[in-house]
Amino acid sequence: MDKLIKILSEMHPEIDYDKNNKLIDNNVLDSFDIVTLISEINDEFDITIPVEEIVPENFNSAKALYELIERLQDN
């Protein structure tokens, strides 16, 4: 989780990622961020996020995103 928070904080240091669960709905993340984020996560966690998983629900909070990463690592 720390690694993920670090990646997210580099993009938007002002956001409290423990609390914010509307990263997409409130326009915190934009299309630039998503593309960067996906490539960083793929590199850092050695996974490939399949396109079906690139949906708002998985990116609205750090928690949701981390659960996705764990799910992909288990497979």
Next chain:
Amino acid sequence: MQRNILEYLEKTVQEFPDKIAFANDTELMTFRQLSENAKAIGSFLIGQAHEKEPVVVFMGKRPRTIATFMGVLYAGCYYVPIDEEMPKQRIELIFQSLGSMSIICDSETKSILESYNYNGKLYGYDEIIKTVVNDKALEEIRSRQIDTDPVYIVFTSGSTGIPKGVVACHRSVIDYIDNLVVVMGFDNNTVFGNQAPLYVDGCLKDAFSTIKLGATAYLIPKKLFMFPLKLAEYLNNNKINTICWVASAISLLSSFGVLEKETPKYLKTIAFGSEVFPIKQLQIYKKYLPNARYFNLYGPTEATGMSCYYEVKRDFELDEVIPIGKPFDNTEIILLDENKKRTKFGEPGEICIRGTSVTLGYYKDFEKTAKVFIQNPLNDLYPEVIYCTGDMGRYNEFGELIYISRKDNQIKHMGYRIELNEIELAANMMDKVKSACCIFDDVKKKILLFYSGDIAKDEIINHMKEKLPRYMIPNVIEQVESMPFTLSGKINRMQLKETYLNRKENNNG
């Protein structure tokens, strides 16, 4: 002869009054509604005695915004598109550059404007479209207009930190659109999926081609460009057959495997521009959409949208670049060397543009205009202006024009044109920053900012967000003990970049 781009609308509204001209996820507008709203707005502005003035249109990516552009033109004024995604400070700089002006906003953007230090004329879209159309006044204004009157001012990144306003006239826009639709084969069956924001000249392709031909354009919500699968579904649901997008947006569909899972099967014309499109992505597209036509487009804002095109008709190796091809009809490309002499065939030179599509220059900045809109150095017989792009190009063995690189620190990132100096200036404005240097990693497509001074990264990012649009915020910010300098006393960009890249490699290896 056509003198005003409104003639497109006036012809189309006769032919296709009830066809959908523009739609987004919340509203749609037929050509009749577009025309009526535009005439009402025009009549209103005339009533307020605005003529030959800039009118800022501060509204989101919606059909009503395009109707407002047209309304401004009906009043014999020119529109300045501004979007709520631009940061406040940048918008205020633009207002300063404009000086005297008025603003049209809607209920969504009005609240944003209230936090601004703006005391000038402000009109609400919902109120002014209720104005009774004054045909006589509209006609009178039109009879006074000529085709070199401005259509819009579009602001682009400026190396001194102040955005530059490029002024384009009716004649240039007509020349561009008329040639574009022929080359691309657009007609009234074209269904555009618009990606470009309405505050850049990139949207002219979709917006004005639609109005000229009686086509339809869907203004795709920005959010969809985060979710590739949903984007492809949107294209299919709306039977979109034409996309003219920046390369990074087009790659979004191919690089995540969406083309296979949800093939946008209606697509038949795919144009990428504003930055280099990787061959790898092109090959994926050709695999799933073998019958589509593919175009590479190239052109600066200063020459009204796009100046050159290349239709992909042969296969490319992975290490090749797709040419930018040749100029549209009625445009000439001249390659000049450092001494402003024409280069020999095959040799690199600065891409300079001659033609009706060359815009009028920068708003209220004759000095900057004179630097790049210059007398054609190959013509010493009579006045003739060409625009020097600062882009380097050369011809390949097939006689096709190839884009090589920039002469200066300007880059293209996510399709946007950015002066790295402008980012440096924003960082240097902070007291605690001693020195800042901005570099583009063109392989990973990241903006890198190096700085020295006793200040945390977070503070710099937060400051940047207030000053610059999102696409200009550095992707990587690094603190250095002190800046490396070259012998001539300039910051050593090469060394900074190499140190950074080497360290990245070591970390990963």
